[in-house]
Amino acid sequence: MDLDPRKKEVLHAIVDDYVSTFEPVGSKSLIERHGFDVSSATLRNEMADLEHMGFLEKPHTSAGRIPSDKGYREYVDSLMKVEPLSRKEQAKIEENIKASVGELGDLIKSAADTLSQATGFVSLTCSPRLKKSYLTQLKILMIEPGKALVVVVLSAGVVKDKLVRIPNFITDKQIYDISNAIEKNITGKPLDEITLITVSSALKGGSDIPDSLLNQVLYEAYAAIKQADRMDVYLEGSHRMLSLPDFSSMGRATQLLGSLADDGMVAGYLNEMEAQDKSNQDSYMIRIGQEITLEGFDDCSFITTTYNMGDGVQGNIGVIGPKRMEYSKVISQIDFVKKNLDEQIKIINE
Amino acid sequence: MDLDPRKKEVLHAIVDDYVSTFEPVGSKSLIERHGFDVSSATLRNEMADLEHMGFLEKPHTSAGRIPSDKGYREYVDSLMKVEPLSRKEQAKIEENIKASVGELGDLIKSAADTLSQATGFVSLTCSPRLKKSYLTQLKILMIEPGKALVVVVLSAGVVKDKLVRIPNFITDKQIYDISNAIEKNITGKPLDEITLITVSSALKGGSDIPDSLLNQVLYEAYAAIKQADRMDVYLEGSHRMLSLPDFSSMGRATQLLGSLADDGMVAGYLNEMEAQDKSNQDSYMIRIGQEITLEGFDDCSFITTTYNMGDGVQGNIGVIGPKRMEYSKVISQIDFVKKNLDEQIKIINE
DNA sequence: TTTGGCACTCGATGAGTGAGAGTGCTAATT
C-alpha cells in the first residue's frame, strides 16, 4: 500500500498543481513547474501506475491527470505539510474575531464569518451537544398572566430559554414555588437523563394547584429543558461557492446550494461523522468527495474540528469547500480560528 | 399619462406573456395567444408607441418586446387583478404554518419558509421596529457569580434577553434590588426614550454597592435594553433563485446571491422603503427593478407587507423575486401567508 | 529502468451558414 518515494513526490506535485491551476496536469508541465530530473516519458509511466492504483483519474482520454478522492486522501493523510499562516493572515483573523462584542452566539458567528472570509468557502459551526452536560439552574419567570419564560442554565455556563404559555390564573408566587421545586429535583442531572417523570416527581399534591394545571406547567418546563440541547447549525458564505471555478456550471452550483440550504441535513451528517471518528477527538475530521454520504457534495470536502466551551463541552467549527482546495492552508486557517475562538470563549466565561 | 384602452390591453397581454414564457413577445404571437381583432401590423404600431412612451423595451433590434420597469409598474398599479389562491394552495400554506410549534420566532420562520416554498423565490421577514413600544418589565437574573441574564419585556408581549457580565462579588440579593429599582424607573417608557441616564437616575447612592460597580451593571442593563430593538432580518430560500431562468447566467446569479448574503443591507433598505411609503401603512410596498437602489437587484422586485403582533407593533414579511414574476399571484400568496401569520400570532398571545 | 519518438485522441476555438422570428416602413385600403 505504500508508494515508493518518487510516486509520492509525483502525487504531491500533481495535487499541488491541480489545486492551484484547476487544470488537469500533464507530464510535461509537471517537469516545468517542479524540477523533476527525469523525462516526461518516465513521469507518464509513473502517472499511469498511480492511475492504476486509483490515486489519479483522467477526465478524458487525452487530458492530463487529476487526483481522485483516494489521491486527495493520501495527500491529506501522509503527504502534505501543514504550515502556519503568515503574520498578515493571522492578524486579520485575530482582529476580526476580537472585534465581535459581547455574547457567545455573536462570537461564534463572528468566528464563522471570519473563517468563511479567510478561506473563501462555506464555514460551518455547530453548537455543542449538551446531552451529557448537567443542569445547574432552572428558573421560571412570569412575564404576564398566561406567559412565562423558562431559563435553563447548564454546566459550562450555557444559558437557554424558552417562552411558554401557562394557565392564565397561575400566580407569580405559584410559579416561583414550582420553579424552585423542579430545580431542586433535577439540578445536577445530565440533560439526557431528565424525563418528564424526573421533572414532575415529588411535586404533585404538594401545592394548591390542581394537578391538571400543574401538569401543563411541568410539561412546558420539561419541553424547555429538552429544547436546550437542540443543535444549532450555522452555515455562512454559501454564495462564495458560486465564484469558484469548481461550481461554475449552473447545474452543480444549484444542487450544491440547494443541499447547503438544508442545514438540518448538514447537522445530521456532522453527527454521523463525529460518531465515526470518536477516537481522535479534538483533532480534525476530514471527508473528501464521495466519502461524504450526502447528495450533492461529490466535489466538496468537509473539514471540521472542535472548539471548547469548558467543562468538556465542545462544538464544531469547520469548512465546506471544493475538494480541490489547499488542504494545508485551510487546515491552518481553521486551526487558527479555533484557537482564537477558544481563547475568546474563555475570556467571556472568565 | 393614461393609456388608451387598447394600449392597456396590449401592455397587459405582453406582461402576461413575457412573465409566463420568459421570451420577448412579438406581434404575431400576441395575436395567437390573445384574441386580438386586429392585424399584427397594428399591434406593431401600438407596441412601437408603448416603447416610445417607455413601457416596453427591445433586447435587440429584431426581437420581441419586453416590459420595462415602468411597464411593470403600470401593470402592478393599474392593470392587474389580484385573484385569490386556489383551495389547494391555501390548504398547503395553512397546513405548513400551523405545523410550526411553539415560539414566535419559530412561527415567523415557518411563515417565511412557507412563503419561499410557495412562491419559489426568496422570502424575507423582518422583526418589528420596537423603538416606539414601551417597556413593561425588566428582570435581572443571576446565573452564576459574575454572570447575569437581563430579561426585557416590552409591550405586545415581546421578550428579549441578553447574557451579561457583572462584577464577580455582586450578590443575588443586590442584583434583585438593582433590577427592581431600574424597573420601577423605566417601566412604561418607550424604548427610544430610554437613555443610560434614565436607567441610572435615582439609583445611585441608595445601595451598599460602590458606584463604579453599580455603573457597570447599569450599563449592561442599558445595553440589553437597547439591543432589544435590534432588527432581525431573515432571508430564506436564496438558492431557489438559481433555478430561475432569470438568473441562469453565472454572473448575475453570483452577484445576486452575494447581495442577498448581506442581510444587513437588505434590512437597511427595508427601513428606507418604509420611510418612503409611510402613508399607505398596512398595505403593500412594491419596488421594481431599478427602483431598488441596492446594487445587484436590477432584475428583482421587492414586495412586502406587514404582519401584526398586537399593540400596533408590526414586522415585515415579503418576497424578493425576479421582476418578471406573476405579481398578482405572488401578492395573494403573501397576503394569505400574512393573514395566517397574524392569526397564529394572535393565538400565541392568547 | 529510462528515454526519444510517433501516432492517436479529444476538447476547445472560431468561422461560416441557414433558419426563424421579429421589426420598421411604405403604400394601399377602409
Added chain:
DNA sequence: AATTAGCACTCTCACTCATCGAGTGCCAAA
C-alpha cells in the same frame, strides 16, 4: 385617420466543420 399587407432588413441561435494543441500510450533503443 386608422388599419392592413407586403417587403426588406436585422439579429440571434443552432449547427457544422476544420484546425489547433496538449496530452497520452506504446514501442524500440539506450
